Amino acid sequence: MQLNPFSGVYLTDPASAWRRILDDPDRVPYAEDLGLWLISRHVDVRHALADTATFGNALTLAPIYEVCPEAMSVIVQIDAPPTTAAADPPTHPRTRRALRATFANTADRAEAEYGAIVRRRVDELVSRLVDRAGRRADLVGEFTTELPLLVILDILGVPDADVDQIRRWADGQVALIWGQPDPDEQVRLARGLLEFWRYCQDLVRRRLDSGRDGVDFISRALTYRDDDDTVLTVTEVASLAFNLLVAGHETTAGLLAHALDEALSRPQRWRALVADPRSVPDFVTETLRFAPAIDGWLRVTRRDVTVGGATIPAGARCLLMIGAANRDPAVFAHPDRFDPRRPDAADHLSFGHGPHFCIGAALARLEAGVALTRLAEAIPGLRLAPEHSRSFKPNVSFRAHHTLVATIDIHAPADGPTAAPAAATEARAA
Numbered sequence: 298m299q300l301n302p303f304s305g306v307y308l309t310d311p312a313s314a315w316r317r318i319l320d321d322p323d324r325v326p327y328a329e330d331l332g333l334w335l336i337s338r339h340v341d342v343r344h345a346l347a348d349t350a351t352f353g354n355a356l357t358l359a360p361i362y363e364v365c366p367e368a369m370s371v372i373v374q375i376d377a378p379p380t381t382a383a384a385d386p387p388t389h390p391r392t393r394r395a396l397r398a399t400f401a402n403t404a405d406r407a408e409a410e411y412g413a414i415v416r417r418r419v420d421e422l423v424s425r426l427v428d429r430a431g432r433r434a435d436l437v438g439e440f441t442t443e444l445p446l447l448v449i450l451d452i453l454g455v456p457d458a459d460v461d462q463i464r465r466w467a468d469g470q471v472a473l474i475w476g477q478p479d480p481d482e483q484v485r486l487a488r489g490l491l492e493f494w495r496y497c498q499d500l501v502r503r504r505l506d507s508g509r510d511g512v513d514f515i516s517r518a519l520t521y522r523d524d525d526d527t528v529l530t531v532t533e534v535a536s537l538a539f540n541l542l543v544a545g546h547e548t549t550a551g552l553l554a555h556a557l558d559e560a561l562s563r564p565q566r567w568r569a570l571v572a573d574p575r576s577v578p579d580f581v582t583e584t585l586r587f588a589p590a591i592d593g594w595l596r597v598t599r600r601d602v603t604v605g606g607a608t609i610p611a612g613a614r615c616l617l618m619i620g621a622a623n624r625d626p627a628v629f630a631h632p633d634r635f636d637p638r639r640p641d642a643a644d645h646l647s648f649g650h651g652p653h654f655c656i657g658a659a660l661a662r663l664e665a666g667v668a669l670t671r672l673a674e675a676i677p678g679l680r681l682a683p684e685h686s687r688s689f690k691p692n693v694s695f696r697a698h699h700t701l702v703a704t705i706d707i708h709a710p711a712d713g714p715t716a717a718p719a720a721a722t723e724a725r726a727a
């Protein structure tokens with residue numbers, strides 16, 4: 298089986314590749330060029346995500362290709378201990394407990410602890426767009442990537458002045474691990490990642506020196522450890538910050554861009570959101586299913602395992618194809634239809650499943666809900682520019698738009714039905 302996530306149709310219409318893999322008679326094919334087993338069916342992906350005894354996380358954050366020696370000599374200096382997506386038992390249950398205690402991971406906690414931050418940041422960004430009424434804006438550069446980054450920096454207590462640097466480092470990490478950089482680029486990105494890790498260590502050190510009585514995540518994690526390394530080490534606090542700064546922004550940026558793309562590429566859908574903001578949460582859930590921000594996630598087998606008739610040997614890397622699983626006709630009727638009213642949209646696997654289930658799912662939903670509601674209120678005439686064309690950055694895991702060029706029109710659209718049930722269920726590839 299061939300799968301090239303870095304060029305061709307996968308960058309404009311990934312759903313056609315997901316369909317091909319779901320229909321493959323081998324059921325779990327091996328992609329020789331990537332060196333990855335492709336697990337695509339909902340039942341298999343869900344099982345693999347939760348079965349940590351068979352599917353380990355040790356290589357989840359390791360580059361998917363053979364890194365050149367010069368870049369590798371830099372990468373080995375990044376001695377961040379595994380705490381989240383790369384951690385296995387017995388470490389993971391302990392670090393996960395720490396994360397649950399210090400990071401708001403339910404809808405109520407996220408609203409109580411982060412609601413004010415999210416609303417303030419959304420309002421800032423929306424008013425900047427409103428100031429440009431009548432003109433074009435790239436919603437990716439000016440909204441969808443900005444909001445989650447600013448929010449996660451606020452939560453961690455990181456100064457705004459560091460925004461640009463962190464954005465570059467985090468984008469670099471996504472390209473270094475799941476992209477296809479050439480050797481020179483690998484070295485540059487690896488150096489950036491090492492600087493980023495040192496920055497996180499320094500952030501924690503400074504917080505220790507200044508007293509840890511703040512309400513930010515780092516202060517809370519330091520208070521939680523209470524000087525007890527068996528609970529959490531200081532280096533593990535830095536590693537949590539290192540992970541959250543990337544996980545908290547690259548993912549939600551994708552969700553926001555996909556939601557706006559789905560809404561604006563069918564103007565009836567946008568009008569429906571403008572007319573009835575109560576429909577926003579269902580719209581967000583269906584976006585998560587239909588166009589997941591992470592559409593493939595890595596695991597490594599810890600022992601031989603048979604999945605869908607294929608025997609995968611121990612030590613093999615597997616790509617859990619969340620995007621394909623979310624389109625599995627065995628679970629979702631008419632899976633290629635975007636339908637915010639489908640009753641089972643929440644059965645998507647876009648936040649994972651089991652012990653590693655995304656800790657930021659509630660925050661991501663909060664951000665997307667507030668963002669869409671405020672944008673619909675303030676810019677009801679928002680629409681994609683005619684010259685806009687959809688394309689995604691080449692990556693095995695993160696599905697990110699290059700741009701989303703739109704016209705900022707603060708007037709309500711003059712005509713067209715406000716709610717369009719037929720259009721809301723039109724089929725379209727992601």
Ligand code: HEM
Pocket residue numbers: 346380381382383393449540541544545546548549552589590591594646647648649650651652653654655656657658660661
């Ligand atoms: C739409 C937005 C997001 C998506 C699609 C997403 C997706 C995912 C996925 C697929 C996983 C792996 C789950 C598994 O292995 O079972 C994950 C884990 C994780 N996510 Fe998210 N995420 C999002 C937002 C966030 C946010 C906002 C944060 C934090 C601020 C965050 C932090 C994490 C962390 C720390 C983990 C690792 C958890 C663990 O290993 O215990 N994510 N996420």
